[in-house]
Amino acid sequence: MTQQGAALQTYNNELVKCIEELCSKRELLNRQIQQEEEEKGRLQHDVRVLTEKLSRVNESLARRLAARADFDRTIAETEAAYMKILESSQTLLTVLKQETGNLSKVTDPRGCN
Template identity: 90%
Template sequence: MTQQGAALQTYNNELVKCIEELCSKRDELNGQIQQEEEEKSRLQHDIRVLTEKLSRVNESLAQRLAARSTFDRTIAETEAAYMKILESSQTLLSVLKKEAGNLSKATEPRSKGH
């Protein structure tokens, strides 16, 4: 019986050792799980912060794009109106020169030969 008791004691010691190793591995795994849960929480927070920032940037960008579009339209309309003014000025100058020429001819003394 002593031999069986010794064998039983050996098995018992090995079982306890295996259980302790399993508990140790579980504790190590628990620590890793806790670290990853904390990292997940930080990342989710960062995502929320970045999503809010992205939303604000998109809103600002949309407003700036609309303002640029208004600038582009105003510039195009102003340039078109300015070109019309230039054309009108050129036409007016041509008419004025022609009339001035006609007036000059009309006010010149006639030659005595006629």
Template identity: 80%
Template sequence: DYSSTIRGIEELCSKRDELNRQIKQEEEEKERLQHDIRVLSEKLSRVNESLTQRLAARATFDRTIAETEAAYTKILESSQSLLSVLKQEAGNLSKATEPRRTEH
């Protein structure tokens, strides 16, 4: 029958139109997602660069702190040695400068 054929064609056209609408929506979503991916990739790249620089700076701080602490420890050890030597020499000088007792 002619009218059922027309109805069938109209139904197919309607389904195709709905499918076209869905395709258009998905293509738009795809474009949005691709844009978001580009933006996020650029952000990730910037964060990676910054992170690399900060990690290098932290390593420099760590190295400087370790070297400074080691030098400070050596200074403390040297100070203790010097203090011991000074005390010993002061004791020797005191003995040397004490008046000698003469026994009668």
């Protein structure tokens, strides 16, 4: 019986050792899970912050794009109006030169001969 008792004690010691190892591994796994849950929380927070920032940047970008479109339209309209003014000025200058030439012919004493 002593031999059986010794074998039972050996089995018992090994079982206790295996259970302790399993508990150690479980505790290690538990710490890893906790670390990953904390990391997940930080990442979710970062995603929320970045999503909010992206939203603000998109809104700002949309406002700036609309403002640029307004600038482009205003510049195009102003340039077109300026070109019309230049054309009118050129026409006015041409007409004025012709009239000045005609008036010079009428008022020039040599033109009467």
